[in-house]
Amino acid sequence: MQWIDHLQIGPFATDYHQRLVETEFMASLDEFLNRELVPQMDETDVDAEGTLVATFNDERFCGPTSLVRNFFTFQVSLFGAAGESDLESDLEYHPQQRTFTPRRGHYFYLWTPARKRNAQEEKERIDRMVQDFKRTHRTNFRCPLCTGKVSGVDNPGQLDVRCTENRCFVYSYHKDEKGRILHGRFMVKHPAAH
Numbered sequence: 001m002q003w004i005d006h007l008q009i010g011p012f013a014t015d016y017h018q019r020l021v022e023t024e025f026m027a028s029l030d031e032f033l034n035r036e037l038v039p040q041m042d043e044t045d046v047d048a049e050g051t052l053v054a055t056f057n058d059e060r061f062c063g064p065t066s067l068v069r070n071f072f073t074f075q076v077s078l079f080g081a082a083g084e085s086d087l088e089s090d091l092e093y094h095p096q097q098r099t100f101t102p103r104r105g106h107y108f109y110l111w112t113p114a115r116k117r118n119a120q121e122e123k124e125r126i127d128r129m130v131q132d133f134k135r136t137h138r139t140n141f142r143c144p145l146c147t148g149k150v151s152g153v154d155n156p157g158q159l160d161v162r163c164t165e166n167r168c169f170v171y172s173y174h175k176d177e178k179g180r181i182l183h184g185r186f187m188v189k190h191p192a193a194h
């Protein structure tokens, strides 16, 4: 796939990026996407549209010692028979090696229809277990994802259930004086996290 034909690249506000983004850059991007994105795809016959912009699109970030001027924010959506796949990640371009890598701390992870479904099912399994815990206050629950140990706290101020063995999820909410759920978070570990 000729990815760059399907991407809107730029616009770039700086001289640095305007000089950088030329044929070699485009070829490197294409190569990177064929190497890192294509193997994650469920199907190859897709329509693609996406964007690549400078994460720091301003001259003041692009001086000669800048550590961020080679960061790019990439987004792509793929439309196939099975549904839509999406990916959003920051990339780092290495001009000397003419290669891209995912920016440190960013997952280059394509959310395919199957992966989205799977993540939704995982959330539902965790949610069912938490509801079970609230009802029974049993302490012998296992993590629905890794079957490891789970810790659970349900007291008048707080509901907190989490996988303590592999940190697969955190389900943690504050409650008001009537026991109603207030702010909190329900987070599942990113599937690409180690």
Ligand SMILES: [Zn+2]
Pocket (backbone or CB within 6 Å): 143, 144, 145, 146, 147, 148, 163, 164, 165, 166, 167, 168, 169
């Ligand atoms: Zn777990």
